[in-house]
Amino acid sequence: MAALLEVKGLQAQYGPTQVLHGMDFAVEQGGITTILGANGAGKTTTLRAVCGMVRTRGEISFAGQRIDGLATESIVRLGVAHVPDGRGTFLHLNVEENLRLGAYTRRDKAEVAADFERVYAYFPRLKERCRQQAGTLSGGEQQMLAVSRALMLRPRLLLLDEPSFGLAPLVVQELFEIFRAINVQEGVSILLVEQNASLALKLAQRAYLLETGRVVVSGSAEEIRGNESVRRSYLGY
């Protein structure tokens, strides 16, 4: 399988503080890759770097094309949807408007209409609340909305930043099942950043362990799950 996203020697910094010190990783076409690590390891920064939200050095290629240095909105237009840290909801707009914005770059009206039904089928709760101001949704519903908004782009690659954060275990379970469905049924590749390692390793095929901006362990998800010393020292379960 060819890599959809390939990153080599990625460095990033906020002002004088360097956060990523030369990371290499890849997301296979149709695959799910997860990046694990503690708070402050650089997980969120990695996702931000991929879609041009922070200044970076190193190579980032998407579908064979270099995207490092491109503006965020240009990278998005290539088919990279980012569900950001904090969910990035348009709080003062209603649910439907949030979803319409997700499809902002698309001109195929009929298919956009079909995609509304598609995401409402994944998350029936959103359909019930389609006229409600997004800021009044519960945390779980806002996460569903963020994922749905990303799907409205018809992305080739979905970047998920700690989707389980702050949600009830049952909601998290439901959400992860939907991620699998999105991946399997629609062929959307996923780059998942998580603190909940056991959950992420069950979903992903490949995993990278991040410590203070460096990849310390990488391999198939299965290998890492099976490696007790790695689990103990890095994943804490």
Added chain:
Amino acid sequence: MDLLIHQVFSGLATGGIYASVALALVMIYQATHLVNFAQGELAMFSTYIAWSLIQAGVPYWAAFVLTASLAFLLGVVIERVIVRPVENAPILSVVIVFIGLLVIFNSLAGWIFSYTIKPFPSPFPEQPLFGNRYVSSHELGSIAITLVVLALLFVFFRFTPLGLAMRAAAQNPVSSRLVGIRVGWMLALGWGLAGAIGAIAGMMVAPTVFLEPNMMSGILLYAFAAALLGGIDSPGGAVLGGFIVGVLENLVGSFLGTELKLTVALVLIVGVLVVRPSGLFGKVHVNRV
């Protein structure tokens, strides 16, 4: 009684002008959280463009549309060339840039067109419409045009994808980029719209106050009061505020004395800020914490 009705109508007419300028202020405030002090001078300068076109023999309504379009372009260019570079500068620096623009356009108008007061034509007939005694055709016409502009803006922001994108970019620029909206252009578009709205206000007010480089300075103050009264982030509120300020100013002027006219604006500004800073229709947003 006649005097009262007459003053109310002419208050509504000037109020329409305040409403338009207030709307232009709101347009830029929503996107940048800054009040564009140069808004009035831009409107004045655009009105000079309309005057030149009409002098050159262009029919009134053609000149009207052309001027609004040119003012739109002017707004976009100003945002791209002058405001853009100070995007991340402290608020005070941006305000100084706005004041600089105010002075530049004021002097530019005086330099190019001279400070002599010029008459500006009204597109509406001399005789009052429908044989009424209270309101001139020009007053009625400018009220109507304000309302049409408001309706068009409402439709644009509510029902078009571009309008939605502009609202989104104003609220949450980071997320807007993540759905592919070119946020920088949305700001420029906001400036363009504000420029066009201001130009229309200028063309509507010029027949009454006559065209000269300082014609908008008082109006900007009233418009600011109107925007604050209605809620500076609410386009509909700004328009209503404009009409209220216009009527109030006129009634105070005719029943309490002309000297107090400008005081109305200042009392309103201070009053609103003290009693209800979000204005009558300023949204109180509901957020989860």
